[in-house]
Amino acid sequence: MGDMIDARGLSCPQPVFETRKKMLSLSHGNFTVLVDSPTARDNIIRLAAGQGWRTVVETSHDEYTISLEKTCGDASQIFSAEGL
């Protein structure tokens, strides 16, 4: 189980920015982000899709726990897809 970012109650763009920072620092692996706004949830899912991270969202009491995961294989696919 990786780290957890608690981004509940934060304004745009902090939840997505903190998620992106974590993605860049890890390059692959897994972590979770806790948010309480549908906008932040959607933005993080969109960001993750663009960066090749898989997401699973659990909803409980208007809070969303987003699990993000990317393996080394995923990374190489993304790099090759981008022509890097």
Place this chain on the structure above:
Amino acid sequence: MKWISEFLGSVKGILLTGAFIGVIAPLLQNFGNPPNMGICVACMERDIAGALGFHRAAVVQYLRPEIIGLVLGAAIAAVMFGEFRARSGSAPLMRFMLGFFAMTGALVFLGCPWRAFLRLAGGDFNALTGLAGMLAGVWAGVFFIKKGFSLGSSRRTPAMAGWVFPVLMIGLLVLLLANMYVSYLPESVIYKEQGKFAPFFSLSGPGSQHAPLIISFGAALAIGFLAQRSRFCTMGAIRDVILIKDMHLMWGILALVLAAFGTNLMLDQFKPGFTGQPIAHTEHIWNFLGMGLAGLAYALVGGCPGRQLFLAGEGDGDSAVFVIGMISGAGFAHNFAIASSAAGTGLWGPAAVIVGLVFCLGTGFFMRQKI
């Protein structure tokens, strides 16, 4: 319901929202709203400030139903899709002040980001310096966000706190409708003649120009609904491109500008040039710095003025405080010769922009919190 949500949350949804605003705004102008101001959140909040007697600029006073409609449209969408969440408590006074100075900058330039794009689509090239300023302001905001700027977390509150602002908007609508009736009462006519009875409505100038209430209100309800679902935000569009290299929201702006340009051409409202543009001036430095100040304030607070209205409709009390800060800023801007006019900047406009920049840069620098 689910497919509506998925559609409006997609790129097609943001394109539709931008294009809808782009078509509706020039049409509202055609129906009577001021030139290149079919919809302008800052200008319309300023008109509301005037109607309530918070400033005395007789030419910019009207209870604009567009603002009411934008908030209530977002509230309806939020309730329908289970996204109404009462929340508050993220540095409210800072947000008030950021709203105050956002309006200061907006009234030196003469428009919110929506109007900047609408001015451009109407051929007013002065909007270009304003938009360049906004880009610089948002860029500065992104710099602070990267360095750890945060206004802190909000907390869930009882639903009542989230409903105060939408209900306040219903109150303004009631006031607007009641005024039509009350104006005919002999008792109020006496007060009206003495200029002592709000709401005050302009008899000339931009405040006197408005589309029929039902059209303005209906159009704004629809925009509020669409924008709540698609998360339309002009500042966010620029910020996301700079900060996370994401074009999603930017498609909305491009759709807005192209749709407004096309609609203006069809309605013969496209008048290209720098001089003689309606409700605009050519002092490029202050157009740049005014919008720079506003752009920085929007970036620090996390959304453009339109987005703040939609968030307030969703129950976000902090966004509502920002809106009230903007309305207060409008009162000050007109009471203290800060707001510009077609003749140029106001006497204290440049000074106020500098004070605002000092405040916002200080906020960006000192408001840091570790998440």
